[in-house]
Every structure is written in C-alpha cells, then in structure tokens.
Amino acid sequence: MDSLLKHMVDMTGHRDHAMLDLSVISAVQELAGAAQTRILSIATVAGQQYLRSRATILSSGEARLEDIQDGALGEPLGPELASCLIEHRSSAEAIGADGRRTLWLPIWFGDKASTCLELRNDKPFCSATIHTVGGIVGVYRNFQNLLDYSERDSLTGLLNRKTFDDQLARMLHSAHEQDPRLPGLAERRQMHGPEKQWLAVVDVDHFKAVNDKFGHLYGDEVLILIANLLQSSFRVQDRVFRFGGEEFVVLLRSTTLENAWKIIERFRTNVENHEFPQVGKVTVSVGFVSISAYESPVVTLGHADQALYYAKSNGRNQACHYDDLVSHGVLQAVASNDTAEFF
Numbered sequence: 001m002d003s004l005l006k007h008m009v010d011m012t013g014h015r016d017h018a019m020l021d022l023s024v025i026s027a028v029q030e031l032a033g034a035a036q037t038r039i040l041s042i043a044t045v046a047g048q049q050y051l052r053s054r055a056t057i058l059s060s061g062e063a064r065l066e067d068i069q070d071g072a073l074g075e076p077l078g079p080e081l082a083s084c085l086i087e088h089r090s091s092a093e094a095i096g097a098d099g100r101r102t103l104w105l106p107i108w109f110g111d112k113a114s115t116c117l118e119l120r121n122d123k124p125f126c127s128a129t130i131h132t133v134g135g136i137v138g139v140y141r142n143f144q145n146l147l148d149y150s151e152r153d154s155l156t157g158l159l160n161r162k163t164f165d166d167q168l169a170r171m172l173h174s175a176h177e178q179d180p181r182l183p184g185l186a187e188r189r190q191m192h193g194p195e196k197q198w199l200a201v202v203d204v205d206h207f208k209a210v211n212d213k214f215g216h217l218y219g220d221e222v223l224i225l226i227a228n229l230l231q232s233s234f235r236v237q238d239r240v241f242r243f244g245g246e247e248f249v250v251l252l253r254s255t256t257l258e259n260a261w262k263i264i265e266r267f268r269t270n271v272e273n274h275e276f277p278q279v280g281k282v283t284v285s286v287g288f289v290s291i292s293a294y295e296s297p298v299v300t301l302g303h304a305d306q307a308l309y310y311a312k313s314n315g316r317n318q319a320c321h322y323d324d325l326v327s328h329g330v331l332q333a334v335a336s337n338d339t340a341e342f343f
Ligand SMILES: Nc1nc2c(ncn2[C@@H]2O[C@H](COP(=O)(O)OP(=O)(O)OP(=O)(O)O)[C@@H](O)[C@H]2O)c(=O)[nH]1
Pocket: 155, 203, 204, 205, 206, 207, 208, 209, 211, 215, 216, 217, 218, 219, 220, 223, 244, 245, 246, 312, 316
C-alpha cells in the first residue's frame, strides 16, 4: 500500500501530460510486475484505428517517452481490443501464440477512448492486479482531465497561451537533438532544403466585421470552425494554440520549407473554401518563420507577427514567410536586437 500511495503522490504531482504518462506506467509496471507496460494513443486514420506508443517501460528498465514518427500510422488493433472499444468495455486480454498475455485498459472519457494502457506478461494477470491497475487508470483519467482543463482554451478546445512556452521549448529541444550543429541565422536563410521546426501565426481577416454584422455568437462559431479546420489541416505532431481573440499559433514539427508552405497553404485554402453557416466566406492571413534554438520565443513570435502584418497590409487571405520577405528586401532584419522593419 505504501508503494501505491507513493506512486499516487508522484502521479498527481505532475503538471505535464508526458510526465504523467511516465509516472503512470512506472506505477503500473511496479505494482503489476509486468514484463512491459506502455501507454498508447488510439488514432483513427481513414476510418481505421491504430495504436501509437507514447511511453514504454520494461521490467528492470526506466520509463521512456517514444517519439511519434512523422507519417507513421502505428500498429493495427488486434480483434480483442477492437471489440472492447466497440462494446465500451473497461479491459481486454489476449494470449499470443507464445503464451504471452497482453492486457489493455482503455481510458474512457464519456464514450471516447483516445488513450490505452497496455501490459504484457508471461503469466496471467490475477484479478487483484487488474483491480489495482483499474484504480490507477481511474486516477490517471481524472488527472488527465484536470490537466486538459488548465491547458485548453474553453471556446475552441485548442491549447491555450499558457502552454506555448513549454511546447516551444520541447520543439526546440527536439530540433537540437536532431541536429546539434544547428546552422546560424544567415546560413539558415540560404538553406531551404533541411527539415526545421516552424511557427505560424494565423489571424482571421476582418473578424470585427463578422461580429458587427452577425453578432458575437456567430463570431464564436466562426472561431470554433476555424479551430476545427486548423486541427484537420495540420498533422498530429504539430501543436495548435488559440492565443486569444481571433489569433491562433501553430508549431509545425520537422518539415522542409516546401512542405511548410504546402501545409499552411492547404489550411488557408480550406478556410477560403469553407462555407461558414450564415456568415458565408471567411479568410485568414498567416505569417510564418523557422524556429531557432538561438532566438528567444518573443523574437520568433515577433518575426512571424511581422510577416503576418505584411500579409494583412498587402491584400490579406495569404501566407507570408518571414525569411522570404527579408531576402526580397521587403522587411529588413536588424541584427542587434533581431527585429525587422518595413522599408
Ligand atoms: N466573437 C468573438 N469575437 C472576439 C473574440 N475575441 C476577440 N473578438 C473580436 O475580434 C475582433 C478583432 O478585430 P480587429 O483586431 O480589429 O481585426 P479584424 O477586424 O479581424 O481586422 P484584420 O485583422 O485587420 O483583418 C474584435 O472585434 C474583437 O471584439 C471572441 O472570443 N469571440
């Protein structure tokens, strides 16, 4: 019981989803004595469900986070877990050809489960173990709910401003891990080939006019629909925030400039082609920039904002890349404090 309490204190001490994942699998691993414990995301792609491992721990090992590979679908669901999800059951078990047991416990939020705990062992899991792990799953679910509540914007469900610095720091960390010799600013402007992280600021065009003409309720509906279009246009690895009002920020993970353009343009045209109920057509302007470990978040955001301002001042309904504007002489980078000015 002491060990259970210790794990509960540890789990509820985190203010971060990734740390909570690590904490829960460490607790389950120790208390169930499993050979392997994983926390999995359940993703749906083209109507098919796949499992993507977020964190894993082996007996006698340390819990570690797993990086979701860009474009990877994940592992297909076995029939036991698939029917457990259809029937909304709390657990499913399977025995492999080698006699190995796998126990899955989906984390239900109402009638949806997008996360699942998975335990593997050579021996069957006894009912006391399943009972204890079920209790941990309950605490994990409640705590995840609480974290979501504090991290999400209440209107759109997107990540809020408060979580931005942390997410940006993580993205910079992963960029640094990928390429420890990150090129400098001048060099970056010459190289459009390599994969980088990107920050895009999105602002709804003439949104005040939407509110004035149709009222705030329809204005709110437009923001919710744009949030949905953001989530469906960007990839699961990317992070989408509402910074307040009609301004959104997207962090795009590891992609080339060419792809960043494609993804951002896809979103912009998705908005342009969408029929907003009552309101009709709405457009967005976007400013974006690559993220560098050597620039502060404020400077990076400032650059994206300047590109956005340029897009707004030059016709709206368009995306502008900060470095392109600088290299074409439209914006001038000031080296000393890294701000840019219009000519
Ligand atoms: N409905 C609704 N409106 C909001 C919300 N937050 C901010 N706004 C409104 O968003 C509008 C923003 O207007 P402006 O900053 O003048 O910009 P704009 O009309 O979009 O014009 P441009 O950005 O120059 O294209 C203001 O009228 C705010 O009241 C919200 O949560 N809901």
